[in-house]
Amino acid sequence: MSTTVEHLPGDSTPGQDQDRSASVRAMLKGADARRKRTDRGMTVMVYLAFALAMVPLISVSWTVLSNGIERFNLYFLTNSMRGVFGGIDAGGIYHAIVGTVQITLAAAVISVPIGILAAVYLVEYGRGLLARSVTFFVDVMTGIPSIVAGLFAYALFAVFFGPGIRMGIVGAVALSVLMIPVVVRSTEEMLKLVPNELREASYALGVPKWLTVVKVVLRTSVAGIVTGVMLSIARVIGETAPLLITVGVIDSINNNLFEGRMMTLPVYVYRQYQQGYVPCAADAADCISTINFDRAWAAALTLILIVMALNLLARLISRYFSPKLR
Amino acid sequence: MERRVKLSRFSRAGSAVVIGALALTLAACGSDDPVGNATGESTGDGSTADTVSDLSGELNGAGASSQEAAMNAWRAGFQSLNADVTVNYDPVGSGGGRTQFVEGGVSFAGSDAALDEEEFALAQERCMGDFVEVPLYVSPIAVIYNLPEVEGLQMSGETLAGVFNGDITSWDDPAIAADNEGVELPSTRITPVNRSDESGTTENFTEYLAAAGGDAWPHDPSGDWPVQGGQSAQGTSGVVQTVQGGEGTIGYADASQAGSLGTVAIGVGEDFVPYSPEAAAAIVDASPRLEGRGAGSLALELDRDTDAEGTYPIVLVSYSLACLQYADEAEAELVKSFLGYVASEEGQQQSASAAGSAPISAELRGEIETIVEQISAS
Amino acid sequence: MTTTAPPPAAPPAARRRRRRTTSDTGLSRVFRWLSTGAGALILLVLAAVAIFLLIEAWPAISAGGDELSARVSWFPEDANLVTFVGPLVFGTLLAAALALAIATPLAVGIALFISHYAPRRLASALGYVVDLLAAIPSVVYGLWGALTFAPLVYPVWDWLASTLGWFPLFAGPASQPPRVMLTVAVVLAAMILPIITAVCREVFLQTPRLHEEAALALGATRWEMVRTAVLPFARSGIVSASMLGLGRALGETMAVLMILSPGTLYSFAVLQAGQQQTIAANIAAQYPEAPPLGVSTLIATGLALFVITMAVNMAARAIVARRKDFSGAN
Numbered sequence A: 001m002s003t004t005v006e007h008l009p010g011d012s013t014p015g016q017d018q019d020r021s022a023s024v025r026a027m028l029k030g031a032d033a034r035r036k037r038t039d040r041g042m043t044v045m046v047y048l049a050f051a052l053a054m055v056p057l058i059s060v061s062w063t064v065l066s067n068g069i070e071r072f073n074l075y076f077l078t079n080s081m082r083g084v085f086g087g088i089d090a091g092g093i094y095h096a097i098v099g100t101v102q103i104t105l106a107a108a109v110i111s112v113p114i115g116i117l118a119a120v121y122l123v124e125y126g127r128g129l130l131a132r133s134v135t136f137f138v139d140v141m142t143g144i145p146s147i148v149a150g151l152f153a154y155a156l157f158a159v160f161f162g163p164g165i166r167m168g169i170v171g172a173v174a175l176s177v178l179m180i181p182v183v184v185r186s187t188e189e190m191l192k193l194v195p196n197e198l199r200e201a202s203y204a205l206g207v208p209k210w211l212t213v214v215k216v217v218l219r220t221s222v223a224g225i226v227t228g229v230m231l232s233i234a235r236v237i238g239e240t241a242p243l244l245i246t247v248g249v250i251d252s253i254n255n256n257l258f259e260g261r262m263m264t265l266p267v268y269v270y271r272q273y274q275q276g277y278v279p280c281a282a283d284a285a286d287c288i289s290t291i292n293f294d295r296a297w298a299a300a301l302t303l304i305l306i307v308m309a310l311n312l313l314a315r316l317i318s319r320y321f322s323p324k325l326r
Numbered sequence B: 001m002e003r004r005v006k007l008s009r010f011s012r013a014g015s016a017v018v019i020g021a022l023a024l025t026l027a028a029c030g031s032d033d034p035v036g037n038a039t040g041e042s043t044g045d046g047s048t049a050d051t052v053s054d055l056s057g058e059l060n061g062a063g064a065s066s067q068e069a070a071m072n073a074w075r076a077g078f079q080s081l082n083a084d085v086t087v088n089y090d091p092v093g094s095g096g097g098r099t100q101f102v103e104g105g106v107s108f109a110g111s112d113a114a115l116d117e118e119e120f121a122l123a124q125e126r127c128m129g130d131f132v133e134v135p136l137y138v139s140p141i142a143v144i145y146n147l148p149e150v151e152g153l154q155m156s157g158e159t160l161a162g163v164f165n166g167d168i169t170s171w172d173d174p175a176i177a178a179d180n181e182g183v184e185l186p187s188t189r190i191t192p193v194n195r196s197d198e199s200g201t202t203e204n205f206t207e208y209l210a211a212a213g214g215d216a217w218p219h220d221p222s223g224d225w226p227v228q229g230g231q232s233a234q235g236t237s238g239v240v241q242t243v244q245g246g247e248g249t250i251g252y253a254d255a256s257q258a259g260s261l262g263t264v265a266i267g268v269g270e271d272f273v274p275y276s277p278e279a280a281a282a283i284v285d286a287s288p289r290l291e292g293r294g295a296g297s298l299a300l301e302l303d304r305d306t307d308a309e310g311t312y313p314i315v316l317v318s319y320s321l322a323c324l325q326y327a328d329e330a331e332a333e334l335v336k337s338f339l340g341y342v343a344s345e346e347g348q349q350q351s352a353s354a355a356g357s358a359p360i361s362a363e364l365r366g367e368i369e370t371i372v373e374q375i376s377a378s
Numbered sequence C: 001m002t003t004t005a006p007p008p009a010a011p012p013a014a015r016r017r018r019r020r021t022t023s024d025t026g027l028s029r030v031f032r033w034l035s036t037g038a039g040a041l042i043l044l045v046l047a048a049v050a051i052f053l054l055i056e057a058w059p060a061i062s063a064g065g066d067e068l069s070a071r072v073s074w075f076p077e078d079a080n081l082v083t084f085v086g087p088l089v090f091g092t093l094l095a096a097a098l099a100l101a102i103a104t105p106l107a108v109g110i111a112l113f114i115s116h117y118a119p120r121r122l123a124s125a126l127g128y129v130v131d132l133l134a135a136i137p138s139v140v141y142g143l144w145g146a147l148t149f150a151p152l153v154y155p156v157w158d159w160l161a162s163t164l165g166w167f168p169l170f171a172g173p174a175s176q177p178p179r180v181m182l183t184v185a186v187v188l189a190a191m192i193l194p195i196i197t198a199v200c201r202e203v204f205l206q207t208p209r210l211h212e213e214a215a216l217a218l219g220a221t222r223w224e225m226v227r228t229a230v231l232p233f234a235r236s237g238i239v240s241a242s243m244l245g246l247g248r249a250l251g252e253t254m255a256v257l258m259i260l261s262p263g264t265l266y267s268f269a270v271l272q273a274g275q276q277q278t279i280a281a282n283i284a285a286q287y288p289e290a291p292p293l294g295v296s297t298l299i300a301t302g303l304a305l306f307v308i309t310m311a312v313n314m315a316a317r318a319i320v321a322r323r324k325d326f327s328g329a330n
Helices: A002-006 A014-068 A074-078 A094-125 A128-142 A146-161 A168-193 A196-204 A209-220 A222-236 A241-246 A265-275 A291-321 B002-027 B039-043 B068-081 B094-102 B117-126 B157-164 B174-179 B200-212 B235-245 B277-286 B329-343 B345-355 B362-373 C012-022 C026-062 C065-071 C081-117 C120-134 C138-163 C181-205 C209-217 C222-251 C254-259 C279-289 C292-326
Strands: B057-063 B085-090 B108-111 B131-146 B191-195 B231-233 B249-254 B265-268 B271-273 B315-323
Touching (some): A014 C120, A074 A094, A094 A168, A094 A209, A094 A222, A128 C292, A146 A241, A146 C222, A146 C279, A146 C292, A168 A241, A222 A291, A241 A265, A241 C279, A265 A291, A265 C138, A291 C138, B068 B085, B068 B329, B094 B117, B094 B315, B108 B329, B117 B131, B131 B235, B131 B329, B157 B191, B157 B265, B191 B200, B191 B235, B235 B249, B277 B315, B277 B362, B329 B362, C026 C292, C081 C181, C081 C222, C081 C292, C138 C181
Parallel strands (some): B191 B249
Antiparallel strands (some): B108 B315, B131 B249, B265 B271
């Protein structure tokens, strides 16, 4: 383009101009061929990477849905596995749902106050070495393997209650170790979004700091905090390993967090998978060889649906209730 | 103002969510009776047919996971006969079961092995005298293989040891061919599959290999598979699944789980014996008892190397442990009637159909029943 | 924040009240202590994890190898705790490294696709889908890997073993059924893919619009723009995303437990069964039936895993922090 500017208007005839721009275009194209190829190649690579990665992800969702939907019904959701053996066409996941709900709620009750207060500390009060190390170790804590959290909870209770202890609350403690850092992180982000003007306005009215935090800062960011809490629940509700070693397995309903084993959905899925094919006698009428796998898929579907519902709920809350700051 | 409105909208929705969640928790009343035994209904006046039973309470046991499938069937059967009784069985493994039993944590235990000396003394202490140690779960261990073209494979103890030790690596090996005259064997690679977890099945199988394999099996019997490297899986069902999933695979599993897979007939003396409940029960009858263990013990010294005709030497014998005397009368009654049920023909049939175990012989049942009859409160 | 000085002209009484309410007394102090306590509690919890694991692992640490193998049936003969943990650590690192090697390039690809290649409307929907997939529990991936994926993959592994068998990683013969490390690594990769993608996408989207437009205005193709503007900006983000993925892969239990044929060798043969095992899967497999000393041994291995993941995490944070200082973008 700059070429046309260099020439005096009178010099150029339309024909010359066209020639010149054609040659420029050719030159540009020629020099660009390699770069173009690279660009096109990389575009293809990116599309390929995307397609390749989508295969397992779609496959997971599809297999769970197609294998699980058949057994996913009201009976399955409202019955336990008590007295179910062999290949008989019975049994459900009610006891596992009870366990999962109770243990996860207990974990939330433990970790949400601690997480929010710690985030308040980091944003509103934290200064110096303590705050820096808390920030750092919250990050580190995010990386604790879930099975280590389970071992910790077991060790904690074993020291006080003796070895071999298995009850719901131990699992809840294990889950809260995993949950606390997530809650802290998301709450911290939300509190940082609260504009300082709000705090200062509150102080200007003579409101003490703690009331400012509770009534202004936390209330402004409550939607975001709830979203974060929901997401953290969605993250721990599918944890299997820590519950496997702290809560154990059982086939009937146990409503007591503080005594005895409990069943949970993820552990149920694993347990059914582990029991494998049922060998059926050729003449057995009420015997399904793949019953355990069928139950595992249906329970997996339930679990995914719960997780998705929590995620959706979190999104809706953050979309509809978060204050419009910008 | 704007923000205020939003906040109140939120808190209203928030409380709606909380109330909804509460309602869900409280209102959802699931059933603990998926099979429809309707245990609750017979509690009233015992009007349900002939199963009038005045037993009630809770009976706790723990132990071998090999017994779990059978135990589930026994529990279901016993509970349907005695509606007010709950029997729990915690499959913590044989060792854990024995420990819990001698420490008094559970009323009975299941164990794939007889008590050792240390536990023997502890058990006598816990039981204030003799204890019950009876083989109530006998399960043949089948050697399963996945080789679609070949049926009715036969192997001697030594060949089997060679295969599982990794010395015989292809299906057309001369040693296998010698055991199977006239059978066309493919040159497929052999993939032995073992249990990855510690188990009574592995212990019994390695005991057999050590006894019958001669020099081909250089390892000691143990509950943990001694050969490194190679295909393995957790639990009997895992092994079965793995054997099914590959070609040229061979593994060992509780016979009840063998399903449609081919099973190897084992060389005993001159013959090859396929597994069957009768042949498995036969080796139990043919094996000598361990002496000097008190009136309640029927512990066996299994004769793996037997030449006796029609016996299948690879069996898992799992014992039920209990006391002859309990301090508590109700507990004694419960243990007595539960073990009585398990030993009965009905109980043994129940486990045979649900878990594929071999029902004990009438002779052995007689002996066990006399022992169980003696259980009482001190 | 707290420096709002009272108006100088305020009457003395008002000033006194003001000072009382905003100063650090009464409930304010309680609240401050409460939240500081919560912050400190986090440090305490982390310390408690280490301490209680150590307490429960101590019987195994203090016992000799002979005692362990005598009283814990699955503990190998002639081994001590270190030689027992060694192969497990090796297996854990191998599995995580393989998964990361597979997942990171793919995740960067997907994230680029979502942030810079896909049509806008599609992109936001895809972003949401990826977030949802990140939430699928690991046990579901395990179930899928063991029942759906593994039965399909043998021909590919067999081909790998026969063509690339000279390379130690792919040494054949490929085991059938493919209950091998490579299958596990692929499932692990699928599992950590959404997490890495989600973080990468966030970072890519934060690339300053001006940088991108400047690159395009200079005549850069789309890929050149990505390479010169987006990737340098996002490098520390990619590192921290993959470290997050690595952390997940190191501690992942269920998928390994459900798919792998375990073994305790120092072996790179990822197509052969019974070669490696990870710490987490070993704990979950042996724990339910372990005797007390066995539980201690397992907790000791858990302690090792804890130390490894802590180290990886700290290293990652340090890298990210250093990079942040250097990159001018922030």
